[in-house]
Each structure stands twice: as structure tokens, then as C-alpha cells.
Ligand SMILES: Nc1ncnc2c1ncn2[C@@H]1O[C@H](COP(=O)(O)OP(=O)(O)O)[C@@H](O)[C@H]1O
């Protein structure tokens with residue numbers, strides 16, 4: 001467990017913290033009393049078997065499917081995230097598994113989808129300021145070292161999976177969030193593309209963002225994360241500091257075989 005800094009009122013003082021998140025879908029108890037926290041400049045990997053509740057937790061934090069009960073804290077203040085807009089307004093950005101990119105539009109258009117820059121002094125004009133958007137897009141991608149896209153006028157449909165993921169992550173940063181939630185950003189990517197996405201995640205950490213990343217791939221998790229939170233059957237099973245654990249230990253927590261591992265260790 002990471003040391004928790006307590007604020008004056010005794011609440012854990014994290015960038016984002018959840019207490020007692022519980023969510024069911026009819027008879028399915030997807031989350032049971034889950035506490036969770038992420039700090040600024042920290043990458044937390046959320047791992048667990050299929051159906052463990054990882055996506056449900058991300059959707060609960062981001063307001064897509066608010067929990068049945070539980071309290072969310074942002075920068076130490078109790079907040080109520082009832083819909084995606086309230087999460088975005090707080091500074092919580094989410095990149096869902098489907099990415100929601102428009103294949104027939106270019107990179108710039110996808111980055112600015114729904115937030116097109118308009119004319120003079122905020123006065124809404126029917127003309128989108130393409131030059132400004134392209135300039136900002138180039139600057140953002142350059143800052144993030146997303147350099148492999150070719151032209152920002154390339155249609156997103158022709159990009160590779162890793163490039164598409166990079167566009168989706170970059171887009172999530174336009175609202176200047178403090179927390180970024182990523183659901184399986186490296187799923188189905190090849191080695192080189194995975195490396196691109198992992199280096200982008202590290203860049204988010206360098207910018208001081210709190211990053212939560214769901215992944216099935218423990219190699220990726222050990223490369224990019226500071227802390228690993230294991231969900232199992234909707235509960236928080238374990239928390240590991242990556243520098244002080246092993247893949248075996250994490251796998252054991254995922255499968256619920258931790259007791260066996262302890263037994264083996266004692267036998268050494
Ligand atoms: N919208 C939904 N309706 C009904 N059941 C759901 C819904 N979303 C998730 N579940 C169930 O909740 C559990 C957790 O799912 P999920 O959070 O998607 O797991 P993970 O992302 O860890 O694979 C699973 O049993 C899943 O079938």
C-alpha cells in the first residue's frame with residue numbers, strides 16, 4: 001500500500017479518491033465496496049480477470065454509469081459525478097475502449113470534434129478556424145511526442161491501432177484534465193504500437209497527470225505503472241508497488257491464488 005497523506009479533516013488527500021464504490025446490474029454485483037485512489041504524476045494500473053469490474057469502475061468514476069453507492073473525492077473535496085459532463089468539468093478525462101473516433105475525418109477534425117475553434121473573441125461564427133486548430137493540433141502532438149502520424153490531415157481511418165489510440169489520448173487532453181482514465185489502451189496492438197502508447201502514457205505522468213490504465217498485459221503494466229490495483233469479483237483484492245512485487249504475486253491476486261503463493265514462499 002502507498003503511504004496516504006492525510007489532509008486536515010482526516011480524509012485521504014489524493015488527486016482522486018473513491019470510497020466504498022458499489023454497483024450492481026440486476027443480480028450481478030459488479031463492484032462491492034471498492035476504494036481507489038490516484039495521485040498527480042502517478043500511473044495506476046487497474047488489473048483483473050474478465051468481468052472483475054474494471055470497466056465498471058472506470059465508467060463509475062467518469063459518470064457514464066454512476067455507482068449505486070460510494071463517495072468520490074477530487075482534490076480532497078467530496079464531489080458528485082452524475083454524468084460524463086460533470087466528470088469532464090472536474091478535470092477527469094476518459095478514453096473508452098471503442099475510442100469513438102470518426103474514421104472519415106482527419107486527425108485535426110477528430111481532435112477538435114465537438115469543440116471546434118470559432119472566430120474572433122469567442123463569438124460563435126459558422127466558420128471553423130481550421131488554421132488555428134491545425135496549429136494547436138501540431139503543437140499538442142509535438143509536446144506529446146506523437147510524431148508518427150505523418151500529416152495531421154491524414155484520415156483517421158487509415159491510421160494504425162497505436163496511432164488511433166494516440167489520437168484518442170491526445171484528444172482527451174484538450175480539456176486540460178488532471179486525471180486520465182484509459183480502458184485497455186494497448187489491447188490488440190503490436191509490439192511497436194504498444195511501445196508508442198506506453199511512452200505516451202509516461203509523458204502524461206511527466207506532465208503531472210494522474211493516470212489510471214486498465215490492462216490485461218502484465219508486461220505493459222510493469223513497464224508503465226507505479227502502482228497496481230487488482231480487482232477480483234468486483235472487490236479490491238490487492239495493491240502493489242511495482243518496484244516491490246513480481247508478476248507471480250500479481251497473477252496470484254488476479255486469480256485468487258495468493259494463499260498458495262504464500263505457502264510456496266514459506267517452503268523456499
Ligand atoms: N451494462 C451492464 N449490464 C449488465 N451487466 C453488466 C453491465 N456492465 C458490466 N456488467 C457485468 O458486470 C461485471 C463486471 O464487468 P466489467 O466491469 O465490464 O468487467 P471487466 O472490465 O473487468 O472485464 C461482469 O459480470 C459484467 O457482465
Ligand SMILES: [Mg+2]
Nearest residue numbers: 054055056183
Ligand atoms: Mg473491461
